Each structure stands twice: as C-alpha cells, then as structure tokens.
Amino acid sequence: xxxxxxxxxSFDPKSLIxxxxxxxxxxxxxxxxxxxxxxxRFPPPPPHRMDNYPRNNPPWTYDDSQPWIPFFYQSPYDARxxxxxxxxIMYYRPHPPRQPEQSRPAPVLEDGATKVVCLAQMISxxxxxxxxxxxxxxxxxxxxxxxxxxxxxxxxxxxRPGHAPAAAAGVGRVFLEYADLEGSDRCKTKLHWRWxxxxxxxxxxxxxxxxxxxxxxxxxxxxxxx
Numbered sequence: 001x002x003x004x005x006x007x008x009x010s011f012d013p014k015s016l017i018x019x020x021x022x023x024x025x026x027x028x029x030x031x032x033x034x035x036x037x038x039x040x041r042f043p044p045p046p047p048h049r050m051d052n053y054p055r056n057n058p059p060w061t062y063d064d065s066q067p068w069i070p071f072f073y074q075s076p077y078d079a080r081x082x083x084x085x086x087x088x089i090m091y092y093r094p095h096p097p098r099q100p101e102q103s104r105p106a107p108v109l110e111d112g113a114t115k116v117v118c119l120a121q122m123i124s125x126x127x128x129x130x131x132x133x134x135x136x137x138x139x140x141x142x143x144x145x146x147x148x149x150x151x152x153x154x155x156x157x158x159x160r161p162g163h164a165p166a167a168a169a170g171v172g173r174v175f176l177e178y179a180d181l182e183g184s185d186r187c188k189t190k191l192h193w194r195w196x197x198x199x200x201x202x203x204x205x206x207x208x209x210x211x212x213x214x215x216x217x218x219x220x221x222x223x224x225x226x
Contacts, residue, residue: 157216
C-alpha cells in the first residue's frame with residue numbers, strides 16, 4: 001500500500017522564538033494582585049532611581065550575529081509512494097555560551113548606617129490612618145508591601161497616638177527594621193524623597209539600640225535633600 005508523502009512547508013526560524021514582549025507577555029509576567037485592600041499612595045519612583053538589571057532581560061533573546069545553520073534529516077514515517085524517504089530540513093542557531101555571573105561588589109555604606117530606617121514626615125500625627133483600627137491595618141500592609149521590595153524585612157513599627165505613652169513622641173514616623181545592612185541601605189536610598197499621600201518622605205538611619213528600647217524620638221535630619 002502506497003504511503004502518502006509529506007512536504008515540509010518553509011518557515012521563518014524566528015517564529016519559533018517565544019514572544020512575550022507584547023500585551024500577552026505583559027499579562028503573563030504581571031504579579032498576582034494582593035487580596036488586601038490598598039490605597040496605592042506610593043507612586044512609582046522616578047526613572048533615574050530605578051535600577052535596570054541586565055538579568056531581567058528575557059533569556060530567550062538571541063544573537064542576530066549568529067547565522068542560521070541548516071541540517072537535514074530523514075524520518076521513517078515520511079516516505080514517497082515508492083517507499084523512498086523524504087528528506088526534511090531544519091534550522092538552528094548556535095547560542096553563545098553563557099558568561100558566568102560576576103559577584104556583585106559589596107555596597108559602600110555611609111557612616112552611621114544601621115539596620116533600622118526611619119521614614120519621617122510620611123504621615124501626619126493627627127491622620128485618620130493612625131486612629132482608625134481598620135485604616136491602620138491597611139497602612140501597615142501598604143508599608144510592608146513596599147518595604148519588602150528592598151530586602152528581608154524584620155519588623156514595621158508605626159507609632160499611634162494614645163496607644164503607648166512611650167511611642168507618642170514618634171507619631172508621624174515609620175520605622176523599618178531589616179535583616180542586614182544591604183536591605184536597609186537600599187530602602188533608605190529608594191524611599192528618601194519619595195512621595196506618600198502627597199507628603200515628601202525623609203528617610204534616615206536610626207540607632208538600633210534606641211529602636212530596640214522603644215525610644216522613637218531620636219532626632220533625624222529631616223531637611224536633607226536627595
């Protein structure tokens with residue numbers, strides 16, 4: 001019995017490369033939204049403060065300088081009527097060898113850097129967010145979501161008026177404690193002079209011993225420019 005032959009159609013090898021740069025790719029790479037209600041008072045940082053990490057580039061990006069190389073093959077399932085195999089042709093492009101990732105140099109920390117960052121002028125001392133329990137929980141969630149972008153967050157302290165006499169002096173400030181100096185330094189750099197709910201944030205390192213002892217009234221430089 002004669003077997004039907006198959007002719008491979010011509011194709012563009014570039015069509016085999018996944019395309020995730022359009023709307024479909026953007027939707028696929030979009031993180032899942034948080035189930036908690038957020039007020040989104042943190043606007044995106046200015047472009048000059050955002051890091052453009054090369055490792056975020058798609059790994060399937062190919063090198064146009066490499067030529068497409070054809071190779072021929074024969075399949076036992078593709079033959080002419082007389083049983084002669086029909087050769088097929090495919091193309092491949094050599095992928096350049098991956099370069100070993102260079103270790104990132106240790107960040108240069110400023111004098112007096114600690115694992116605790118104080119965000120001053122971020123919240124008004126008489127803000128409703130500090131008095132209403134539900135709004136306060138939303139505020140803590142919003143701050144945590146933003147703070148986790150910069151490192152391993154250990155704790156968040158937002159003093160409230162009338163809840164702890166020792167913390168009353170720190171009302172209007174937000175304290176972020178990180179597991180290492182790299183996280184706190186990145187947080188201070190990224191959040192300093194950012195906007196939150198129409199207020200300009202002033203980020204500064206805070207003494208770790210004072211924070212651990214519940215003393216939130218240590219003066220910080222609230223007039224420093226970025």
